Amino acid sequence: MAQLNWGMIGGGEGSQIGPAHRLGALADGHFRLVAGALDHRPEQGRAYAQRLGVVASRAYGDWTEMLAGERGRDDRPDLVTVATPNSTHFEITKAFLEAGFNVLCEKPMTLTVEEGEEIVRVAEKTGKICAVNYCYSAYPMVRQARAMVQAGDLGRIRLVVTSFSHGHHGDATDADNPRVRWRYDPAMAGVSGQFADCGIHALHMASFICNDEVTTLSADFASTIPSRQLEDDAMVNFRMGKGTVGRLWTSSVAIGRQHGFDIQVFGETGGFRWASEQPNQLIYTPLGGRTQIMEKGEAGLCEDARRLSRVAIAHPEGFPLAVANIYCDLADAIRGEPRPGLPRAAAGLRSMAAVHAAVASARAAGQWVDARPPMFR
Ligand code: NAI
Numbered sequence: 001m002a003q004l005n006w007g008m009i010g011g012g013e014g015s016q017i018g019p020a021h022r023l024g025a026l027a028d029g030h031f032r033l034v035a036g037a038l039d040h041r042p043e044q045g046r047a048y049a050q051r052l053g054v055v056a057s058r059a060y061g062d063w064t065e066m067l068a069g070e071r072g073r074d075d076r077p078d079l080v081t082v083a084t085p086n087s088t089h090f091e092i093t094k095a096f097l098e099a100g101f102n103v104l105c106e107k108p109m110t111l112t113v114e115e116g117e118e119i120v121r122v123a124e125k126t127g128k129i130c131a132v133n134y135c136y137s138a139y140p141m142v143r144q145a146r147a148m149v150q151a152g153d154l155g156r157i158r159l160v161v162t163s164f165s166h167g168h169h170g171d172a173t174d175a176d177n178p179r180v181r182w183r184y185d186p187a188m189a190g191v192s193g194q195f196a197d198c199g200i201h202a203l204h205m206a207s208f209i210c211n212d213e214v215t216t217l218s219a220d221f222a223s224t225i226p227s228r229q230l231e232d233d234a235m236v237n238f239r240m241g242k243g244t245v246g247r248l249w250t251s252s253v254a255i256g257r258q259h260g261f262d263i264q265v266f267g268e269t270g271g272f273r274w275a276s277e278q279p280n281q282l283i284y285t286p287l288g289g290r291t292q293i294m295e296k297g298e299a300g301l302c303e304d305a306r307r308l309s310r311v312a313i314a315h316p317e318g319f320p321l322a323v324a325n326i327y328c329d330l331a332d333a334i335r336g337e338p339r340p341g342l343p344r345a346a347a348g349l350r351s352m353a354a355v356h357a358a359v360a361s362a363r364a365a366g367q368w369v370d371a372r373p374p375m376f377r
Contacts, residue, residue, distance in 0.1 A: 004331055006031035007070060007077035009063045009092055010084030010106075012039030013048045017083050017106065020135075022052070024323030025081070027310075030331035034058060035077055037066040040084075063092050071099045078334050079129075082106060086196075087188055090115040093130065097122045102129040102334055104326065108200060109348025111190035113356050116349035117375045123345045129333050131326065132348035136201055136261065137208045138325035140296045140305040140317075141282040143341055145209045145265065145274055147302035148284075154267025157244045160206045162263040164198040164248075167255035169232060172225045183252075184228040191359045193230030195221070198261075199250035199358075200351040203238070204343065205263050206248070207350070212240040214354055217371045221362035224253050236358055238371065280317060304341060349373050 006025050011018025018038070025031040035058040039045030042061025049059035060066040063084075070076045080096045082089055082105045090110040093103050097119070109132050110116045123130035136142060149157060169180050182188040183197055190196060207213055217238040221231035232253050238246035254260060262275035270286040280296040296305065297313030308325045311317055329342040353373035361369045370377070 001335070003029065004031050004078040004334060005034045005075055007035040007066065007080040007101075008033060009037050009066065009080065009082050010039075010088075011081070012041075012045055015083070020320045020323045021081050021083055023320035024135075024325075025327045027321060027324035028328055028331075030327060031079065034075065035066060035070050036060065037063045063095075067095055067099060070101075077101060079104060079330060085182065085188065086190060087111060090119065093119055094122055097126055097128050097130055100126060100128060102131075102330070104131045104133060104330060105345075105348065106133050107348065108190070108196050108351055108355065109345065110352055113349070113353050113373055116345075116352040117373060120345045120349050120375065129330065129342075130345035130348075131330055131333075132343045132345065132351075133323065133326060134201060134204045134208070134343040134347060135319070135322045135326050136205060136276060137341065137343060138308065138322045138329065139274075139276075139279045140301070140308045140325075141274055141280060141294065142205070142209065143304035143308060144294065144301050145272060145282055146211065146341070147304060148272070149209055149265065149267070150211055153270060153286075154265065154272070155269035156242070157210050157212070157265060157267045159245050159247075159266040160210060160240075160263065161247045161266075162202040162206055163250065163260060164202040165251035165254040165260040166198070166257050167251075167253060167260075169225075169252035170255040172227075175225055175227055184223075184230045184232065186229055189230060190355075191230075192221075192355045193223075193228065194232050194250050194252045195219070195234045195236065195358055196351075196355045198252070199234055199236065199248060200355065201261065202248050202250060202263065203236075203354055204347055204351060205261075206238075206246055207240070207347075208341075208343070209263065209265055210240060210242075210244055212242050212244060213350060213376075214238050214246070214371045215241050216368050217354060217357055217361060218366045218368045219358035219361040220366050221358070231362070234358065234362070238354075279322070346376075349375070
């Protein structure tokens, strides 16, 4: 099968998520990097793209140059990844979709609900794929958890409890560090800090595993470091369409917690737990039965969990390979085999609606509010 052409915007040298995209996109040979505008500093971006093997004429200084240079080519990218800071996602994603490119956008997909709805509409109108990098949902054992819920192994889901709480912004004396400060600056981050940064991964995961959507929520936000304009800790209670009760805690000041993303799902006939720090294991307890550790790579897992595992049982498989699984699903989708697990623009929009609902709720002393985007009510 022919390799797909890939372009990248952002994710330059020294960026946090850039290497995971490059390792992920290239891991299985589905994609090759042919064009890039990798850095907000044009010269650094051009030089780095060339060091990564992009020819000089396709190593661009900024994304508008890349759009102009690539849109008319026969060998233009089959997919463009947007891995820039949040405030630029909408403009870049919309422009590339409108020019007929498939796009993988980093989360949060947009800053506002209106922008999210616009992206969903443009993707529908152009027929192009707009995916959002909810990469944790692509771990094999998360796909297994979703398949078990879909198969009814846990019965009706009563309760979901999830957290994405780390302590890496817990040092008040480091609050002015430029890599930390923008996340709590409304001009750069939008209306929400920690919830929009990490909480939406947990909220998406709850929807993804339960195969259900968040309908209402009540939020309590706190800036535990008082100089921060946006929250660094949030507790969000939510409800889903099929009646599931949800509890979500997200924090960046939980010193001692490293990555801190886990989820527990409790149904009528069983429960399970998955944690990103032990991604190859799903801890499953059937009602009245023994607790079992299900391992990535073992016999009897669902088709998705088998398809998205590369190395044999007991060998570790990490974060870039979860991103690689997003690229596998994208490659299949671009080649005409849609994969239901691939998070699309609708998921990005639902997150934005939840972020804005949480902000409104937190400002109204935790009042319950509708968390659905107007388009999906
Ligand atoms: P970063 O600040 O480490 O890197 C941003 C990169 O984008 C830099 O190379 C910068 O030069 C480049 N850039 C900035 N503006 C640009 C522009 N207009 N055109 C081209 N390049 C530009 O940021 P980080 O942490 O890598 O985050 C980037 C995005 O990825 C954010 O939206 C963030 O929320 C998301 N992210 C997602 C994760 C996930 O698990 N899915 C994990 C970490 C980040």
